[in-house]
Amino acid sequence: xxxxxxxxxxxxxxxxxxxxxxxxxxxxxxxxxxxxxxxxxxxxxxxxxxxxxxxxxxxxxxxxxxxxxxxxxxxxxxxxxxxxxxxxxxxxxxxxxxxxxxxxxxxxxxxxxxxxxxxxxxxxxxxxxxxxxxxxxxxxxxxxxxxxxxxxxxxxxxxxxxxxxxxxxxxxxxxxxxxxxxxxxxxxxxxxxxxxxxxxxxxxxxxxxxxxxxxxxxxxxxxxxxxxxxxxxxxx
Ligand SMILES: Nc1ncnc2c1ncn2[C@@H]1O[C@H](COP(=O)(O)OP(=O)(O)OP(=O)(O)O)[C@@H](O)[C@H]1O
Ligand SMILES: [Mg+2]
Numbered sequence: 001x002x003x004x005x006x007x008x009x010x011x012x013x014x015x016x017x018x019x020x021x022x023x024x025x026x027x028x029x030x031x032x033x034x035x036x037x038x039x040x041x042x043x044x045x046x047x048x049x050x051x052x053x054x055x056x057x058x059x060x061x062x063x064x065x066x067x068x069x070x071x072x073x074x075x076x077x078x079x080x081x082x083x084x085x086x087x088x089x090x091x092x093x094x095x096x097x098x099x100x101x102x103x104x105x106x107x108x109x110x111x112x113x114x115x116x117x118x119x120x121x122x123x124x125x126x127x128x129x130x131x132x133x134x135x136x137x138x139x140x141x142x143x144x145x146x147x148x149x150x151x152x153x154x155x156x157x158x159x160x161x162x163x164x165x166x167x168x169x170x171x172x173x174x175x176x177x178x179x180x181x182x183x184x185x186x187x188x189x190x191x192x193x194x195x196x197x198x199x200x201x202x203x204x205x206x207x208x209x210x211x212x213x214x215x216x217x218x219x220x221x222x223x224x225x226x227x228x229x230x231x232x233x234x235x236x
Pocket of ligand 1: 011016034035036037038039040041042043
């Protein structure tokens with residue numbers, strides 16, 4: 001069980017995430033919704049250890065989480081376009097390999113290449129392993145990014161708007177893949193989405209953020225309107 005407890009992030013004097021508590025059991029795809037600026041990306045980055053927290057902790061089954069247990073996928077995919085798909089996937093393992101700084105793609109060990117092939121197979125792209133990453137479509141590149149995340153052997157997958165740059169068909173494919181990975185590989189998956197209808201179709205649960213607070217947490221078919229209403233300005 002992934003538990004985010006009391007996550008608080010400040011930029012200067014401004015607090016943008018206010019003591020957020022969220023749990024995600026293994027085997028669940030949790031969608032995070034909220035208006036622009038509500039703190040979704042900041043929360044994910046803090047959970048992944050990419051953003052210092054003013055307070056709070058991230059635990060897995062009650063123990064402080066090892067950053068290597070968490071893999072991240074982004075809207076902007078960050079593959080090395082001129083390298084092969086397989087090399088990109090192998091690089092997901094760099095964090096957990098000894099001597100990683102001295103490894104160049106030509107020296108990726110055979111076992112790693114085999115594992116990376118299995119990850120590519122998992123996302124349905126084994127046949128593209130030897131193509132240049134830059135030659136794949138956006139949706140295919142996002143699936144490669146998911147394979148690279150899997151090659152890290154994470155227990156938690158965090159995805160920040162993984163489908164915002166994809167067409168409707170690729171969007172369905174990538175979200176179905178994230179749900180499948182949660183259900184079949186028992187990963188805890190937390191994905192920021194911008195469309196409530198997508199969350200309703202694919203996610204097991206939905207959390208809504210508003211101004212850095214959790215204001216919804218429950219089944220995906222709930223009224224999410226309040227997440228997107230402008231803040232009420234108090235008369236003075
Ligand atoms: N590096 C930063 N320095 C200062 N303020 C920041 C920084 N990153 C984010 N913020 C502020 O934190 C708040 C939350 O931003 P965040 O990017 O987490 O929102 P979001 O919910 O991901 O929005 P979007 O839907 O637009 O991606 C915003 O008010 C933003 O201006
Ligand atoms: Mg964001």
